Amino acid sequence: MLYREAGQFKSSYAEDQQIFPIRQDRIAVALLLVVAFVVVPMFADQYWLSAILTPFLIFALAALGLNILTGYAGQLSLGTAAFMAVGAFMAYNFVLRMPWLGIIPSFILAGVCAAAVGIVFGLPSLRIKGFYLAVATLACQFFVLWAIQRIGWFTNDSASGVITAQTVEILGYVFDTPERKYLLTLAIVAVLALLAKNLMRSETGRAFMAVRDMDVAASVIGIPMMKTKLLAFAISSFYCGVAGALYAYTYLGTVEPEAFTLDLSFRILFMIIIGGVGSILGSFLGAGFIILLPIFLSVLFGALSHGFGLDISHAIVSNVELMIFGGLIIFFLIVEPHGLARLWQIAKEKLRLWPFPH
Amino acid sequence: MKRFAIALTALAVGAAGFSGAAVAQAKEQFIPANGYWVGPYAPGGSGFFAGMIDYMSVINERDGGVNGVKLTWEKCETEYNNARGVECYERSKNKGPTGATVVHPLSTGITFSLIDTATADKIPLISMGYGRASAADGRVFPYVFPLVTTYWSQASSMVNFLGQRAGGMDKLKGKKIVLLYHDSAYGKEPIPILTDLAADFGYQLTTIAVPHPGNEQQSQWLQIRQIRPDWVILWGWGVMNPTALKSAARTGFPREKMVGVWWSGAEEDVIPAGPAAKGYVAAAFNLPGTNFPVMKDILKHVYGKGKGEFNDKSRIGSIYHTRGVVAGIITVEAIRNAQAKYGKGMPITGEQMQWGIENLNITEKRLKELGAVGLMPPLKVSCFDHEGSGLVKYQEWDGTKWKPITDWIKPDTKLVREKVEADAAQYAKEKDITPRNCS
Numbered sequence: 001m002l003y004r005e006a007g008q009f010k011s012s013y014a015e016d017q018q019i020f021p022i023r024q025d026r027i028a029v030a031l032l033l034v035v036a037f038v039v040v041p042m043f044a045d046q047y048w049l050s051a052i053l054t055p056f057l058i059f060a061l062a063a064l065g066l067n068i069l070t071g072y073a074g075q076l077s078l079g080t081a082a083f084m085a086v087g088a089f090m091a092y093n094f095v096l097r098m099p100w101l102g103i104i105p106s107f108i109l110a111g112v113c114a115a116a117v118g119i120v121f122g123l124p125s126l127r128i129k130g131f132y133l134a135v136a137t138l139a140c141q142f143f144v145l146w147a148i149q150r151i152g153w154f155t156n157d158s159a160s161g162v163i164t165a166q167t168v169e170i171l172g173y174v175f176d177t178p179e180r181k182y183l184l185t186l187a188i189v190a191v192l193a194l195l196a197k198n199l200m201r202s203e204t205g206r207a208f209m210a211v212r213d214m215d216v217a218a219s220v221i222g223i224p225m226m227k228t229k230l231l232a233f234a235i236s237s238f239y240c241g242v243a244g245a246l247y248a249y250t251y252l253g254t255v256e257p258e259a260f261t262l263d264l265s266f267r268i269l270f271m272i273i274i275g276g277v278g279s280i281l282g283s284f285l286g287a288g289f290i291i292l293l294p295i296f297l298s299v300l301f302g303a304l305s306h307g308f309g310l311d312i313s314h315a316i317v318s319n320v321e322l323m324i325f326g327g328l329i330i331f332f333l334i335v336e337p338h339g340l341a342r343l344w345q346i347a348k349e350k351l352r353l354w355p356f357p358h
Numbered sequence: 359m360k361r362f363a364i365a366l367t368a369l370a371v372g373a374a375g376f377s378g379a380a381v382a383q384a385k386e387q388f389i390p391a392n393g394y395w396v397g398p399y400a401p402g403g404s405g406f407f408a409g410m411i412d413y414m415s416v417i418n419e420r421d422g423g424v425n426g427v428k429l430t431w432e433k434c435e436t437e438y439n440n441a442r443g444v445e446c447y448e449r450s451k452n453k454g455p456t457g458a459t460v461v462h463p464l465s466t467g468i469t470f471s472l473i474d475t476a477t478a479d480k481i482p483l484i485s486m487g488y489g490r491a492s493a494a495d496g497r498v499f500p501y502v503f504p505l506v507t508t509y510w511s512q513a514s515s516m517v518n519f520l521g522q523r524a525g526g527m528d529k530l531k532g533k534k535i536v537l538l539y540h541d542s543a544y545g546k547e548p549i550p551i552l553t554d555l556a557a558d559f560g561y562q563l564t565t566i567a568v569p570h571p572g573n574e575q576q577s578q579w580l581q582i583r584q585i586r587p588d589w590v591i592l593w594g595w596g597v598m599n600p601t602a603l604k605s606a607a608r609t610g611f612p613r614e615k616m617v618g619v620w621w622s623g624a625e626e627d628v629i630p631a632g633p634a635a636k637g638y639v640a641a642a643f644n645l646p647g648t649n650f651p652v653m654k655d656i657l658k659h660v661y662g663k664g665k666g667e668f669n670d671k672s673r674i675g676s677i678y679h680t681r682g683v684v685a686g687i688i689t690v691e692a693i694r695n696a697q698a699k700y701g702k703g704m705p706i707t708g709e710q711m712q713w714g715i716e717n718l719n720i721t722e723k724r725l726k727e728l729g730a731v732g733l734m735p736p737l738k739v740s741c742f743d744h745e746g747s748g749l750v751k752y753q754e755w756d757g758t759k760w761k762p763i764t765d766w767i768k769p770d771t772k773l774v775r776e777k778v779e780a781d782a783a784q785y786a787k788e789k790d791i792t793p794r795n796c797s
Binding site: 052313318319322 | 404473
């Protein structure tokens with residue numbers, strides 16, 4: 001009833017091509033942004049800001065990066081955590097060695113470094129596809145971590161290999177409280193997500209999708225394979241690199257190379273599989289699912305055993321949480337193999353007809 | 359409609375989950391137990407926190423709390439993962455009438471991640487035998503306490519121990535020592551100290567990394583066989599330890615020539631290796647056993663009433679368990695200390711607890727009153743020195759139990775302190791911290 005586009009006429013190309021063609025969508029997105037930028041920092045406490053929302057945004061950005069590569073351009077990658085590591089450690093080195101640069105340019109340069117690494121390790125994609133490519137990107141995962149652990153320059157010769165992020169200061173404004181760190185993360189993620197959304201509607205994005213759907217056909221209609229595939233690797237790694245820099249600077253504050261293991265790459269891959277492959281929204285939904293659900297389960301079980309005075313051994317509770325988490329992943333994949341984003345799309349289509357479906 | 363009802367129930371469950379904070383009560387002191395009970399490192403985590411909780415239980419059951427203030431705690435699963443550790447910390451810090459009193463992360467990675475936040479929140483961070491070694495400089499790290507001993511002290515005391523075994527420090531000249539370490543922040547900590555000492559004493563140091571989790575060590579032991587070292591220092595964690603012992607047996611390297619750090623020296627590390635572990639020596643800053651009066655009290659007042667943490671009674675008095683008891687003793691003594699200054703029988707805040715830990719002095723006499731003589735070394739913390747002891751014992755595995763073979767061995771305090779101050783000064787410069795004046 002409310003969600004109906006009747007009466008909304010498009011009289012120019014600009015109107016026809018906007019990101020959200022339906023007025024209700026525009027209002028909803030604007031409201032969401034207002035809530036995220038204004039209401040949340042006003043009402044959320046430190047726990048929500050620093051332990052839940054900031055990591056959610058950072059992992060959503062990393063998932064978005066992987067989604068550009070895997071979801072849109074069809075190149076399977078297991079090197080996401082390595083690209084994040086490049087971003088985190090290069091941002092640290094840029095701030096350390098060129099302090100006059102400022103934080104944001106350092107983040108961008110760190111992203112560019114990650115993009116360069118991505119291009120190098122994307123070269124095999126010109127010859128191989130699918131699972132074989134995934135194995136080739138594994139090399140990136142191991143090589144990058146090896147280099148960071150072995151070459152002292154990356155960690156400024158720290159004895160333990162752990163780096164401590166410097167204070168984040170932009171134009172004399174220090175980002176030290178959870179609210180400010182959250183806002184900085186949110187601003188960067190919002191801008192990058194908007195860019196990604198637009199990119200995917202452009203010629204480049206369409207070329208990505210053509211390569212994904214059938215690369216032989218794409219090359220026949222004149223899409224350059226090398227340029228498109230390597231560009232996908234570069235953009236994807238750039239996003240992951242920025243996410244890695246944020247992970248170090250606005251989330252944990254200290255980073256060890258071991259944080260970026262293959263395990264993390266898999267987690268991010270699961271995020272896009274559950275959220276929706278080839279969807280910007282799906283990256284956010286998937287990150288929310290993988291990051292927030294385990295925390296939620298653990299809080300819920302804590303409250304349950306507290307509230308009912310149940311005396312269950314904590315080890316059992318922790319293991320049950322993992323089992324339920326695994327069960328839910330399987331459940332969602334059976335109910336909707338195309339991810340949570342697809343569920344959302346179906347809901348929207350139903351809403352358009354509601355309350356009179358026939 | 360049915361779907362709507364399901365959705366509504368789900369929402370209600372969700373709301374209940376996220377708002378499920380315990381109701382605060384006065385006269386309680388909240389100590390979070392943010393540890394790990396699942397995953398590859400669960401034996402360490404579950405043992406340590408069982409010990410800490412058992413000691414707090416005995417204080418509640420036997421003494422009715424600390425001057426009438428009951429100790430409370432809540433477990434939170436960190437999975438030995440930094441992100442989850444930070445989440446648990448944030449979740450637990452405002453619980454109880456005065457918030458979290460003190461946090462034991464039991465993970466070097468989580469400790470590193472919490473240094474800034476905990477300092478800003480004024481909640482002391484105790485990293486007992488792990489964490490950042492240079493945090494021993496209390497002027498730069500007011501809220502971080504690597505109590506009892508740090509990795510750097512450990513490395514230095516280990517060299518002293520090897521010197522003792524060789525029959526004098528001058529005999530170390532020309533000896534070959536291999537450091538077989540877990541390839542992580544934890545494993546890399548001792549390298550600078552061991553390298554410096556190699557220059558002083560003239561031994562040859564080779565460092566060999568074992569990638570996480572460490573159940574594959576063929577090539578490393580092949581390399582060790584080629585080097586033919588006089589000693590191998592084992593700096594492992596979890597499954598890496600029994601694997602190292604078994605691989606040593608297979609390559610024919612004598613276990614008597616292997617010395618482990620304290621995270622390589624628990625029952626869980628040697629029993630899986632079976633007979634291959636016999637004769638292996640490891641460091642410890644706490645001794646195992648149930649003969650200490652405090653352990654007997656725990657058996658009587660806690661396990662006797664069925665309130666103990668372990669279902670498996672054979673783990674009572676194991677190394678990890680008594681290490682947790684030591685953590686409990688330190689925590690409770692610091693609370694007592696803070697109460698003496700800020701008001702007896704009142705819950706204290708994290709800031710007051712910081713004073714309590716910083717002025718902690720557990721003498722031999724106090725240990726006797728606590729029934730813990732020999733369980734841990736005496737401890738004296740100050741604003742200047744957040745380590746407090748540095749003493750370590752070495753014990754040998756005789757096939758069934760750990761047997762101490764030395765007295766408490768001191769590290770080279772001067773050298774370690776110099777390193778600590780240099781590293782802390784660099785940290786202070788990077789982070790723009792003005793060190794406190796401790797005089």
